Amino acid sequence: MKFRFPVVIIDEDFRSENSSGLGIRVLAKAIEEEGAEVLGVTSYGDLTSFAQQQSRASAFILSIDDEEIVEEKPEAIEQLRNFVQEIRYRNEEIPIFLHGETRTSRHIPNDVLRELHGFIHMNEDTPEFVARLIIREAKAYLDSLPPPFFKALTHYAADGSYSWHCPGHSGGVAFLKSPVGQMFHQFFGENMLRADVCNAVDELGQLLDHTGPVAASERNAARIYNCDHLYFVTNGTSTSNKIVWNSTVAPGDIVVVDRNCHKSVLHSIIMTGAIPVFLMPTRNHFGIIGPIPKSEFAWENIQKKIERNPFATDKNAKPRVLTITQSTYDGVLYNVEEIKEMLDGKIDTLHFDEAWLPHATFHDFYGDYHAIGADRPRCKESMVFSTQSTHKLLAGLSQASQILVQDAQDNHLDRDLFNEAYLMHTSTSPQYSIIASCDVAAAMMEAPGGTALVEESLKEALDFRRAMRKVDEEWGTDWWFKVWGPNDLSEDGLEERDAWMLKANERWHGFGNLAEGFNMLDPIKATIITPGLDVDGEFSSEFGIPAAIVTKYLAEHGVIVEKTGLYSFFIMFTIGITKGRWNTMVAALQQFKDDYDKNHPLWKVLPEFVQKHPRYERIGLKDLCTQIHEVYKANDVARLTTEMYLSDMVPAMKPTDAFSKMAHRKIERVAIDDLEDRVTAVLLTPYPPGIPLLIPGERFNKVIVNYLKFAREFNEKFPGFETDNHGLVKQVVDGKAEYFVDCVKQED
Ligand SMILES: *Cc1c(COP(=O)(O)O)cnc(C)c1O
Numbered sequence: 001m002k003f004r005f006p007v008v009i010i011d012e013d014f015r016s017e018n019s020s021g022l023g024i025r026v027l028a029k030a031i032e033e034e035g036a037e038v039l040g041v042t043s044y045g046d047l048t049s050f051a052q053q054q055s056r057a058s059a060f061i062l063s064i065d066d067e068e069i070v071e072e073k074p075e076a077i078e079q080l081r082n083f084v085q086e087i088r089y090r091n092e093e094i095p096i097f098l099h100g101e102t103r104t105s106r107h108i109p110n111d112v113l114r115e116l117h118g119f120i121h122m123n124e125d126t127p128e129f130v131a132r133l134i135i136r137e138a139k140a141y142l143d144s145l146p147p148p149f150f151k152a153l154t155h156y157a158a159d160g161s162y163s164w165h166c167p168g169h170s171g172g173v174a175f176l177k178s179p180v181g182q183m184f185h186q187f188f189g190e191n192m193l194r195a196d197v198c199n200a201v202d203e204l205g206q207l208l209d210h211t212g213p214v215a216a217s218e219r220n221a222a223r224i225y226n227c228d229h230l231y232f233v234t235n236g237t238s239t240s241n242k243i244v245w246n247s248t249v250a251p252g253d254i255v256v257v258d259r260n261c262h263k264s265v266l267h268s269i270i271m272t273g274a275i276p277v278f279l280m281p282t283r284n285h286f287g288i289i290g291p292i293p294k295s296e297f298a299w300e301n302i303q304k305k306i307e308r309n310p311f312a313t314d315k316n317a318k319p320r321v322l323t324i325t326q327s328t329y330d331g332v333l334y335n336v337e338e339i340k341e342m343l344d345g346k347i348d349t350l351h352f353d354e355a356w357l358p359h360a361t362f363h364d365f366y367g368d369y370h371a372i373g374a375d376r377p378r379c380k381e382s383m384v385f386s387t388q389s390t391h392k393l394l395a396g397l398s399q400a401s402q403i404l405v406q407d408a409q410d411n412h413l414d415r416d417l418f419n420e421a422y423l424m425h426t427s428t429s430p431q432y433s434i435i436a437s438c439d440v441a442a443a444m445m446e447a448p449g450g451t452a453l454v455e456e457s458l459k460e461a462l463d464f465r466r467a468m469r470k471v472d473e474e475w476g477t478d479w480w481f482k483v484w485g486p487n488d489l490s491e492d493g494l495e496e497r498d499a500w501m502l503k504a505n506e507r508w509h510g511f512g513n514l515a516e517g518f519n520m521l522d523p524i525k526a527t528i529i530t531p532g533l534d535v536d537g538e539f540s541s542e543f544g545i546p547a548a549i550v551t552k553y554l555a556e557h558g559v560i561v562e563k564t565g566l567y568s569f570f571i572m573f574t575i576g577i578t579k580g581r582w583n584t585m586v587a588a589l590q591q592f593k594d595d596y597d598k599n600h601p602l603w604k605v606l607p608e609f610v611q612k613h614p615r616y617e618r619i620g621l622k623d624l625c626t627q628i629h630e631v632y633k634a635n636d637v638a639r640l641t642t643e644m645y646l647s648d649m650v651p652a653m654k655p656t657d658a659f660s661k662m663a664h665r666k667i668e669r670v671a672i673d674d675l676e677d678r679v680t681a682v683l684l685t686p687y688p689p690g691i692p693l694l695i696p697g698e699r700f701n702k703v704i705v706n707y708l709k710f711a712r713e714f715n716e717k718f719p720g721f722e723t724d725n726h727g728l729v730k731q732v733v734d735g736k737a738e739y740f741v742d743c744v745k746q747e748d
Pocket of ligand 1: 238239241261262325353356400401
């Protein structure tokens with residue numbers, strides 16, 4: 001496999017007709033003749049952005065003039081030092097050579113010298129000799145880059161052996177036999193298809209039993225993530241969660257679960273036949289889900305919940321697992337050491353669903369506010385698990401996920417037993433590109449590069465927040481979008497964790513009396529608040545801008561957001577963030593405001609949307625915002641959704657029993673109007689926010705039914721802005737859409 005990584009030469013005389021220009025060009029030519037590419041530039045330009053070239057280069061040659069050395073020109077030396085530091089901030093390994101005509105390096109300060117791989121004196125050796133020396137170092141460096149599995153896979157794909165095993169497309173050849181297949185082949189490229197192999201290839205090792213290069217990569221990642229065991233998972237954290245649960249939960253076991261959990265955790269409850277007791281998070285009236293108060297974690301409180309649960313027959317049984325959403329969508333984090341302290345030995349496994357938090361372990365900023373990392377103490381008895389979606393914030397392909405384990409002092413993971421659960425959920429034909437991306441995503445996070453990447457997303461996120469504030473200040477009393485987060489931040493304070501702690505009764509978060517030091521906000525998750533609703537749930541009487549309209553507008557301007565709420569939407573600063581991306585967002589929001597203020601008609605500002613929904617053609621942007629705002633206000637929707645999520649859910653059946661009714665068709669399709677007091681057999685999940693509201697075996701209460709009635713009415717009034725509810729079955733009765741939920745059949 002040939003990779004393209006040029007040798008970068010920085011020499012102000014690179015294009016000059018003088019002897020030093022001639023000298024460096026002779027060297028460049030010699031390097032090219034040895035088969036390497038050369039990129040020659042004449043200045044450092046913007047140091048930071050030029051230093052980014054480290055990811056594309058195989059070596060740097062930095063020239064320093066004779067007179068600069070002899071006269072000890074401090075600026076030249078300083079610039080050299082800065083550049084070398086910028087490179088080393090991200091990359092400790094890439095070879096850097098200094099090139100000069102002088103025979104001595106004694107004028108170069110030691111802190112620069114020690115970062116160098118060599119000092120080239122042009123007139124001492126032949127250019128060919130120097131070129132070979134440079135290429136040898138560059139090659140050794142490149143060879144050191146690929147982690148074990150990726151390395152083996154690239155070798156295999158380049159190897160050109162004929163294979164008789166699946167997949168049936170045989171390295172892509174099958175596609176070439178059909179026109180549309182040709183298109184597919186051209187689109188994805190040969191390598192992706194050559195690397196799509198099956199697990200009959202011995203030299204790549206096995207994901208399913210963790211052998212060979214796959215195992216070496218998992219060990220490598222475990223080292224990088226500072227955990228005792230690490231498993232790559234190729235079916236997303238949805239599957240990672242189920243594996244963790246199946247490894248430790250059996251029918252009838254008591255489990256303690258964040259009510260704001262991902263549906264895969266609820267699936268795990270159903271699948272294992274567990275009896276859940278839920279910890280209730282706070283919510284504010286923006287619809288933002290806050291932390292579970294620290295008091296909810298108190299063992300006495302958990303015991304009380306077990307006591308009250310009608311299905312927990314053994315009230316003294318030890319819960320098998322605690323699962324917490326560590327980083328909510330909006331970025332709320334818990335102090336994991338405090339949770340460990342409270343529950344070590346009380347619950348067997350402490351499981352943090354860190355789908356949105358794989359980056360935290362690479363930066364000191366996050367301290368104890370993530371599950372597993374360097375120098376973190378072990379529990380005495382409880383094992384700590386973290387499940388992470390590599391693909392959400394790091395550089396993993398979709399579905400790339402991983403399970404991290406920290407053993408307890410007295411309790412170590414039995415890898416053979418654990419693997420039985422792993423096998424239950426893993427395809428026997430895992431996708432090797434996903435494994436390779438798990439492998440590479442981990443290698444990318446190796447210090448110092450990984451730290452630099454996380455620092456960069458933090459910096460960009462803070463710059464974005466600053467930019468949004470600046471626009472706000474410039475608008476003065478006129479409205480503008482706000483980024484949810486602490487108010488009173490001095491510019492410098494932003495870099496400190498303390499500024500991001502959720503302190504008791506602060507108005508910006510609206511979560512009330514939180515325990516000190518228990519929660520922080522991850523700045524890289526940015527929830528943007530649109531006007532119309534305040535943190536107390538009061539609708540503005542003047543005007544309101546429902547977020548769904550803003551995000552549609554953004555989408556038509558090429559900005560796709562992660563999640564939309566009533567008056568908020570959410571973006572995040574992954575390690576793939578660029579200044580261009582967030583600046584475009586700021587600009588698009590300005591355009592929105594402009595179009596809104598002028599009440600431009602929708603055919604003009606949302607043409608694609610109007611094409612699908614011509615009824616909105618002539619409505620002005622402002623008028624539409626007002627119409628939807630008025631409907632939200634009239635129904636007091638913010639309060640309604642908050643109350644429905646906080647309402648006390650009484651289980652009538654075990655989740656797994658209710659779900660089983662579906663398999664046996666002992667269910668009835670019940671219309672919304674008849675739902676009150678009925679027991680659902682399915683998960684009911686409103687979008688937004690995508691957090692399950694009702695779990696199989698729970699009863700519909702009045703608030704939830706009211707919400708569903710509202711949603712039905714709203715969807716009729718504003719097609720195209722439907723609130724979607726997974727779990728509702730839509731059927732057309734007498735030409736009219738009716739909604740039903742599959743409920744447990746009532747015994748008569
Ligand atoms: C996305 C998500 C998951 C599932 O992860 P996938 O990789 O999409 O399967 C699990 N938990 C939480 C909290 C999530 O947000």
